[in-house]
Amino acid sequence: MKSFYITTAIDYANGKPHLGHAYEKVLTDVVARFRRLMGDDVYFLTGIDEHGQKVQQSAQARGIEPIELCDEAAVAFKGLCASLDVSNDDFIRTTEDRHKNVVRSILQKLFDQGDIYKAEYQGYYSKRAEQFLQDKDRDENGEWPALFGEVEEITESNYFFKLSQHQDWLIDHTKSNESFIYPLFRAKQVLEFLKEPINDLCISRPKERLEWGIPLPFDEDYVTYVWFDALVNYVSAVGYGTDSFEDHWPADFHVIGKDILVPPHAVYWPIMLKAADIALPKSLLVHGWWLKSGEKMSKSTGTVVDPLDLIGQFGSDAFRYFVTREMNVGHDSEFSQERYMARYNSDLANDLGNLLSRVLAMLGRGFDGVIPAPQVEEDLETELWNLWGETQPKVVALYEEFQFHTGLERTFAFISAINRYAEQRAPWKLAKSEDPEDKKRLDTSLFVMAESLRLAVGLLAPVLPQTSQKVYDLLGYEADSDWTQRLQRSEAIVGKKTGEKTILFPKPQNDA
Numbered sequence: 001m002k003s004f005y006i007t008t009a010i011d012y013a014n015g016k017p018h019l020g021h022a023y024e025k026v027l028t029d030v031v032a033r034f035r036r037l038m039g040d041d042v043y044f045l046t047g048i049d050e051h052g053q054k055v056q057q058s059a060q061a062r063g064i065e066p067i068e069l070c071d072e073a074a075v076a077f078k079g080l081c082a083s084l085d086v087s088n089d090d091f092i093r094t095t096e097d098r099h100k101n102v103v104r105s106i107l108q109k110l111f112d113q114g115d116i117y118k119a120e121y122q123g124y125y126s127k128r129a130e131q132f133l134q135d136k137d138r139d140e141n142g143e144w145p146a147l148f149g150e151v152e153e154i155t156e157s158n159y160f161f162k163l164s165q166h167q168d169w170l171i172d173h174t175k176s177n178e179s180f181i182y183p184l185f186r187a188k189q190v191l192e193f194l195k196e197p198i199n200d201l202c203i204s205r206p207k208e209r210l211e212w213g214i215p216l217p218f219d220e221d222y223v224t225y226v227w228f229d230a231l232v233n234y235v236s237a238v239g240y241g242t243d244s245f246e247d248h249w250p251a252d253f254h255v256i257g258k259d260i261l262v263p264p265h266a267v268y269w270p271i272m273l274k275a276a277d278i279a280l281p282k283s284l285l286v287h288g289w290w291l292k293s294g295e296k297m298s299k300s301t302g303t304v305v306d307p308l309d310l311i312g313q314f315g316s317d318a319f320r321y322f323v324t325r326e327m328n329v330g331h332d333s334e335f336s337q338e339r340y341m342a343r344y345n346s347d348l349a350n351d352l353g354n355l356l357s358r359v360l361a362m363l364g365r366g367f368d369g370v371i372p373a374p375q376v377e378e379d380l381e382t383e384l385w386n387l388w389g390e391t392q393p394k395v396v397a398l399y400e401e402f403q404f405h406t407g408l409e410r411t412f413a414f415i416s417a418i419n420r421y422a423e424q425r426a427p428w429k430l431a432k433s434e435d436p437e438d439k440k441r442l443d444t445s446l447f448v449m450a451e452s453l454r455l456a457v458g459l460l461a462p463v464l465p466q467t468s469q470k471v472y473d474l475l476g477y478e479a480d481s482d483w484t485q486r487l488q489r490s491e492a493i494v495g496k497k498t499g500e501k502t503i504l505f506p507k508p509q510n511d512a
């Protein structure tokens with residue numbers, strides 16, 4: 001069976017991981033965990049992008065070898081994945097032989113086919129963007145925008161990959177495959193870009209200017225342009241050229257930020273694959289940016305938020321919850337510490353955490369910690385179960401559409417309804433009554449609270465995997481291996497001994 005193959009972009013090795021990188025990994029992980037729960041055999045790849053001028057320069061500035069810098073980055077980014085509780089199956093580094101060999105074999109194939117040619121190029125070059133610029137890249141005053149840094153005019157011989165001959169095919173492919181780019185409005189941006197004729201792509205850098213790259217197999221005086229190198233990671237990691245390649249390829253989703261859709265992922269990559277006679281990925285899932293004070297969070301603007309600080313203080317599940325709950329996939333979202341604390345305190349600590357503490361405390365007090373069987377069903381119970389009946393399929397459908405933020409909103413609306421049920425049923429009052437009917441109501445109410453909590457954390461599993469498991473353990477529930485079964489009402493927890501009162505999301509010492 002072919003796996004469900006999902007990838008993140010590979011992060012540049014010359015920077016520290018920040019919230020934007022962490023978000024992309026969490027988003028991909030949420031999709032991966034969701035698909036696994038839905039029964040898919042998921043293969044999840046992430047990694048780092050190690051070649052190019054910026055790595056060479058950063059290493060030079062520190063007086064170390066580029067590979068040393070990359071080794072440090074590999075430790076940092078692998079550490080980030082572990083801290084985020086991300087379930088990746090592989091982590092690719094573009095300096096690995098398995099990758100370099102595939103880049104070289106694809107280049108050789110394209111060269112042999114006549115898809116790569118050498119030509120003299122005279123033009124403007126941006127070191128910062130590591131690309132040649134065209135007049136259309138100038139701003140309205142005819143200047144080069146600041147993002148390109150220092151721009152110099154240069155003449156040099158280079159190798160070019162024939163992109164332009166595939167333009168019509170690519171337009172047609174993008175138009176006729178609505179699921180190729182998600183969300184759909186991003187496809188419009190691609191088609192807009194493709195209205196202008198595209199140039200062939202310069203895929204080499206002369207060694208005298210850049211050494212830190214993969215040498216071209218047909219001319220060792222040049223190294224490979226870093227985007228051509230990096231994109232290939234998606235196929236090199238899953239054994240392009242070997243028998244097992246098709247166990248994973250084509251990728252189901254490449255998860256990327258909106259800044260690297262056009263042209264790398266929506267233009268270069270499909271054309272590279274088509275020319276090399278490799279199937280295209282099924283979809284690009286394009287997310288927006290985390291902003292700080294309205295600007296893209298990035299190293300160069302100095303506005304980065306360190307995900308590791310937040311994880312250290314509040315745990316990985318809280319971080320995963322915040323980014324998934326706040327970001328409408330495809331759009332931008334502003335980060336603020338206040339919003340982070342508001343979500344943490346109100347949704348996680350109060351609504352969810354207090355509900356669990358309450359259930360465990362009440363069971364501990366009157367029931368020796370054993371979950372009673374339900375005895376009656378009255379309007380309050382029926383209402384709650386009806387709400388579950390609507391919530392469960394709706395949330396799964398929203399997750400299928402990457403609407404995780406609304407899926408979580410709905411799940412937390414259900415959790416609030418459980419809290420309301422508890423207030424209205426007031427088991428603490430029922431416990432004082434002498435009426436045998438109230439004893440039945442009391443048993444029922446504790447069962448209903450425990451069971452509805454069990455159901456709710458089932459829906460949270462892709463986003464809050466640790467919390468979900470912790471609640472199952474505390475309720476003595478052995479999770480059914482079939483997730484959709486776990487989401488069905490049952491009496492499996494009746495008679496189970498519950499755990500000690502636990503605080504899932506402790507209030508921070510000071511809300512800083």
Ligand code: MSP
Pocket residue numbers: 008009010011012019020021023024049230231232233255256257258259260288289290291296297298
């Ligand atoms: N190395 C290239 C990708 C090569 S993929 C074959 C690159 N690296 S990056 O480190 O700059 O970005 C990695 C991913 O993080 C990209 O998908 C990018 O969009 C994402 N983010 C970087 N900053 C971001 C935010 N502020 N917000 C959300 N994601 C952003 O591009």
